[in-house]
Amino acid sequence: MDKLSGPPLEPPFGFHDSPIRHCLAHDPNAEQSPHQRPFPQAICALQSEASLVLPAVYHDKSHSLQSIDENDEASIQKFLEWELKVPRLNEIHEHLWLAGRPASARPLHRQAMLGRDIAITEQVDLHMVRQESRMFLKPMPDFILDDAFWKDHICKDFELYECARGFLLSYIWLVCSKSDLRMAQNKGLLAPNVSWERWKGFTKSLLCTINFESLEGVNRRYHYGELRLSRLNWIYRLSSRNRGLTTLVRGYMYGYNRYSDIVQRNFAWVLVAFVYITIVLTAMQVGLATDRLGNSDMFQNASYGFTVFSIITPLIVIVVIILNLFCLSAFNVLATLSFKKKMDGDRRILLEHNNSGTP
Incomplete structure (x- = not known):
């Protein structure tokens, strides 16, 4: 607790200013949900x-x-x-x-x-x-x-x-x-x-x-x-004082409950990249059918290089996604086992204290 210096602190509003100070003498909405009924x-x-x-x-x-x-x-x-x-x-x-x-x-x-x-x-x-x-x-x-x-x-x-x-x-x-x-x-x-x-x-x-x-x-x-x-x-991943594997993986708030959400949010750009590659390959195919570009050594080399790139890149992306999901799954399993071990130990200690009559 922080030690106070100077004059004592006071509430930021007065006794009669609270918006819930005046209310009914009973709660007629007791059967309603907590978010819908008035304060008791x-x-x-x-x-x-x-x-x-x-x-x-x-x-x-x-x-x-x-x-x-x-x-x-x-x-x-x-x-x-x-x-x-x-x-x-x-x-x-x-x-x-x-x-x-x-x-x-x-x-x-x-x-x-x-x-x-x-x-x-x-x-x-x-x-x-x-x-x-x-x-x-x-x-x-x-x-x-x-x-x-x-x-x-x-x-x-x-x-x-x-x-x-x-x-x-x-x-x-x-x-x-x-x-x-x-x-x-x-x-x-x-x-x-x-x-x-x-x-x-x-x-x-x-x-x-x-x-x-x-x-x-x-x-x-x-x-x-x-x-x-x-x-x-x-x-939080990059600036937190408690930087570690857990912070790196989970960040400030870990908001995923399905691996499909992870793929959808973090790899949506892959679909856009594949569409762009398809458009470029189609344009190159049309260009190669023309006399001017079909006879150009520079365009031929560029087409060859981009074709190889288009074949290899999807394989690399798929491998990266699979490795990402595998590492995340392994981390979650190990974190769950560690948490289970800790909770089992804490409960065992409490049970021993209760059985021995220790307060």
């Missing part, structure tokens, strides 16, 4: 207990299930670090200009105009990262709208404080109009019972403490808006 009454009550705004479990960076002990500050801080901090992006910050512009993200209605689908993610370092026609967005957590929770937990860690302020700033970018608010609610990004008046007041309150121009007191990841995943992958 416990969240909207004038209380600040962590048990009311934190989940029971979460998945960490290794996709292992972790529980949250609401009576243990260290457990809560560990969850908040995973939930809000973006160390991977901060690590490669000086290269982020290659993946996006240092400008605000486009609002939600603009994303829809550009034909982008909103994909929900709970991984904060994928928030506002786009992959082709998809934009990854993290829903607004319950606790980040509770000023008392800020004072009890977030304001104790300066880096966490800056990340939380940056996350709130991202929603100022994304939700600027009534249409943006409706889209955010329909996609499960914001609670359905947040009215436009409450959101507008909340935004004005944030803008009094978060300068969207100078970005002072905001984590530097949020000096950039949208980031391209394809470029992030290459930046």
Whole structure:
């Protein structure tokens, strides 16, 4: 945890500014899906207990299930670090200009105009990262709208404080109009019972403490808006401090679940090359049938060389594709076996501790 110096940190909004402060006394939509029903009454009550705004479990960076002990500050801080901090992006910050512009993200209605689908993610370092026609967005957590929770937990860690302020700033970018608010609610990004008046007041309150121009007191990841995943992958492969075989293969986010997707995305240029070769060979065949080119030694030699090249190149490309898929398959198998061995060892140790009665 970063040590604080200077005056104590304060939440970026006041007690009465939270857009979920006023809500129904009960939850009439309990049978609806979590993304469609309003926030439960416990969240909207004038209380600040962590048990009311934190989940029971979460998945960490290794996709292992972790529980949250609401009576243990260290457990809560560990969850908040995973939930809000973006160390991977901060690590490669000086290269982020290659993946996006240092400008605000486009609002939600603009994303829809550009034909982008909103994909929900709970991984904060994928928030506002786009992959082709998809934009990854993290829903607004319950606790980040509770000023008392800020004072009890977030304001104790300066880096966490800056990340939380940056996350709130991202929603100022994304939700600027009534249409943006409706889209955010329909996609499960914001609670359905947040009215436009409450959101507008909340935004004005944030803008009094978060300068969207100078970005002072905001984590530097949020000096950039949208980031391209394809470029992030290459930046992370080449610039990460944890460079290794895993980083080289998987990059920033490994988005393939089928080998056919790998071939389609990474070797689509091969089809274009083959079409071009076919056109050139056809043109050469026509040229050889003419008297002027057919009697030219230079054209004859060029035709001979390009014909041999056209025969050998497809074979080389096929071999490269097969080797690529074989190496990737071998890596995935070895990584799976290594992960299985680690998990089996961890579970065996836990089982031995439980059987021996060790706490």
